[in-house]
Amino acid sequence: MSYDKELYQQVILDHNRKPRNFHVIEDASHNCHGVNPLCGDDITVYINVDEEAGKINEVSFQGSGCAICKASTSLMTAFLKGKTVEEAKQIKDEFHKMILGEMDPEKDEHHLGKLTLFMGIREYPSRTKCASLAWHTLVGALDRKFDGISTE
Amino acid sequence: MTEANTSVADNVLDVEKIRKDFPILSQTVRGKPLIYLDNAATTHKPFSVIERVRSFDAEQYGTVRRGAYSLSEKATQLYEESRQKVADFMGAEKKGEIVFTSGTTQAINLVAHSFGKRFINAGDEIIISNIEHHANTVPWQVLCEERGAKLKVIPVSDDGELIMEEYEKLLSPKTRMVAVNHVSNALGTINPVKEITAKAHAVGAKVLIDGAQSSAHMKLDVQDIDCDFYTFSGHKMYAPSGIGGVYGKMELWEELPPYVTGGDMIAEVTLEKTTYAKPPARFEAGTPPITQVIGLGAAIDYLNSVGMDKISDYENSLLEYGTRLFKEIEGVRIIGNARHKASLISFSINGEHPSDGHPHDVVSWLDRDGIACRGGHHCAQPTMIRYGVPATTRASMAFYNTTEELDALAESIRNGFPYGFVAL
Numbered sequence: 001m002s003y004d005k006e007l008y009q010q011v012i013l014d015h016n017r018k019p020r021n022f023h024v025i026e027d028a029s030h031n032c033h034g035v036n037p038l039c040g041d042d043i044t045v046y047i048n049v050d051e052e053a054g055k056i057n058e059v060s061f062q063g064s065g066c067a068i069c070k071a072s073t074s075l076m077t078a079f080l081k082g083k084t085v086e087e088a089k090q091i092k093d094e095f096h097k098m099i100l101g102e103m104d105p106e107k108d109e110h111h112l113g114k115l116t117l118f119m120g121i122r123e124y125p126s127r128t129k130c131a132s133l134a135w136h137t138l139v140g141a142l143d144r145k146f147d148g149i150s151t152e
Numbered sequence: 153m154t155e156a157n158t159s160v161a162d163n164v165l166d167v168e169k170i171r172k173d174f175p176i177l178s179q180t181v182r183g184k185p186l187i188y189l190d191n192a193a194t195t196h197k198p199f200s201v202i203e204r205v206r207s208f209d210a211e212q213y214g215t216v217r218r219g220a221y222s223l224s225e226k227a228t229q230l231y232e233e234s235r236q237k238v239a240d241f242m243g244a245e246k247k248g249e250i251v252f253t254s255g256t257t258q259a260i261n262l263v264a265h266s267f268g269k270r271f272i273n274a275g276d277e278i279i280i281s282n283i284e285h286h287a288n289t290v291p292w293q294v295l296c297e298e299r300g301a302k303l304k305v306i307p308v309s310d311d312g313e314l315i316m317e318e319y320e321k322l323l324s325p326k327t328r329m330v331a332v333n334h335v336s337n338a339l340g341t342i343n344p345v346k347e348i349t350a351k352a353h354a355v356g357a358k359v360l361i362d363g364a365q366s367s368a369h370m371k372l373d374v375q376d377i378d379c380d381f382y383t384f385s386g387h388k389m390y391a392p393s394g395i396g397g398v399y400g401k402m403e404l405w406e407e408l409p410p411y412v413t414g415g416d417m418i419a420e421v422t423l424e425k426t427t428y429a430k431p432p433a434r435f436e437a438g439t440p441p442i443t444q445v446i447g448l449g450a451a452i453d454y455l456n457s458v459g460m461d462k463i464s465d466y467e468n469s470l471l472e473y474g475t476r477l478f479k480e481i482e483g484v485r486i487i488g489n490a491r492h493k494a495s496l497i498s499f500s501i502n503g504e505h506p507s508d509g510h511p512h513d514v515v516s517w518l519d520r521d522g523i524a525c526r527g528g529h530h531c532a533q534p535t536m537i538r539y540g541v542p543a544t545t546r547a548s549m550a551f552y553n554t555t556e557e558l559d560a561l562a563e564s565i566r567n568g569f570p571y572g573f574v575a576l
Binding site for chain 2: 011012064065126
């Protein structure tokens with residue numbers, strides 16, 4: 001799927017205004033707080049992991065931030081439902097490489113599905129942290145970083 | 153553009169001629185002319201400064217205060233001439249009252265450290281305001297922690313003005329230092345620094361004024377203000393980055409111990425004991441940023457050739473024009489409505505949806521129209537907390553900006569609402 005600017009704009013706007021899975025999971029098995037100190041994006045990601053199966057049953061989030069941060073987190077929570085923990089970490093690495101321009105989803109193999117719509121962010125380095133905060137925070141939760149994570 | 157603005161702007165300052173002096177302003181961004189409105193962050197350099205830096209490095213560069221040969225003597229003379237230019241620009245009595253640093257941040261750290269070491273003890277009090285830059289907050293917090301002193305904060309009104317009655321209540325015989333900005337970088341408020349200084353002196357306290365945002369935008373007279381310290385940053389005054397400094401009253405400098413130690417700031421060094429030089433040398437350890445000091449002198453020459461009063465009047469007319477434009481846009485809320493403001497406008501967006509218009513998104517949106525504004529907390533997180541916003545978008549004008557540029561800014565903002573400020 002090639003980068004479609006209009007689609008990007010519509011999806012980001014939609015997920016910013018109506019973020020999916022935007023709630024607390026009261027008895028989450030994992031959670032983590034993540035911030036972008038320089039711009040003020042501030043989210044908490046909650047995950048319910050079926051430890052035995054190594055599967056992610058549910059992901060949700062709360063917090064505030066710019067449209068790219070909220071949309072990225074919202075899309076992540078929807079995308080990861082039912083994936084394994086290993087798959088989630090692999091997707092995080094691929095996503096990060098893509099937005100840094102180190103992986104081209106139009107040429108290289110990947111498991112990003114419609115997350116490739118963030119491909120255009122590689123042209124805007126100052127916004128990459130907005131898109132990747134969700135994923136850093138997710139991994140922080142899976143790795144049980146109780147003090148939270150920061151992109152600085 | 154209304155007729156009133158044409159007459160005010162054109163009679164005072166020839167902005168088209170000024171713009172030709174600044175080479176960077178003629179570039180395009182994503183195919184559109186650059187509209188640079190982040191002057192509170194840093195300013196651009198006129199040809200005369202760029203050329204002076206080049207010619208100095210090409211023909212006159214040499215070490216200062218050390219060599220006895222011609223090149224060094226000449227460089228030292230030019231270096232001290234720059235110091236004199238700064239002293240005159242600020243209205244200081246003696247050139248030795250100007251200490252060069254890398255900028256306002258280092259200058260405030262210098263004063264906090266040295267004044268703190270000499271004069272601050274447990275139980276003493278230091279006053280700052282609720283609308284300071286982190287550079288004029290953190291050094292005082294650290295000093296108070298280290299010395300067991302207390303930090304007090306002048307509250308600010310909803311419009312962004314310091315509440316002077318509350319300031320008076322904070323002053324006491326225990327107050328040793330009052331540190332406030334002349335102009336708030338987040339709100340644009342111009343503080344009544346002369347009055348603040350007088351009230352502080354009445355209880356025996358000293359005053360530091362953070363002049364990072366003011367020195368390029370209004371005529372300065374530190375003796376008239378009667379402050380004890382006044383800081384400035386060269387890169388915000390059309391000079392090279394990496395140079396700034398602080399004015400201080402000589403009798404106070406003479407009392408203070410050094411901050412950074414090493415070469416140049418000494419009188420005599422043995423392995424057993426070292427004595428220190430007189431001010432300003434005492435506070436200028438090591439080889440200074442020689443070329444940048446020369447560049448600063450050239451920037452002051454340029455500003456003087458334009459005229460600070462003309463600059464101030466013109467920028468004020470831009471502020472009035474921009475404020476009027478913004479008030480006409482439904483969904484734009486200006487943050488910082490003090491009666492006396494410098495030429496910057498901080499604003500937040502009330503978009504079609506509550507989630508629309510986060511400053512980071514607005515800045516990217518504007519960037520696509522070639523417009524450079526700043527979004528964030530502006531190194532003034534306490535200010536953001538006071539006004540209940542995580543961040544604002546800020547447009548800050550200089551005397552090379554135009555009303556047409558402000559028109560383009562307003563249009564770009566209007567165009568953002570239907571798209572929730574999500575840029576392609």
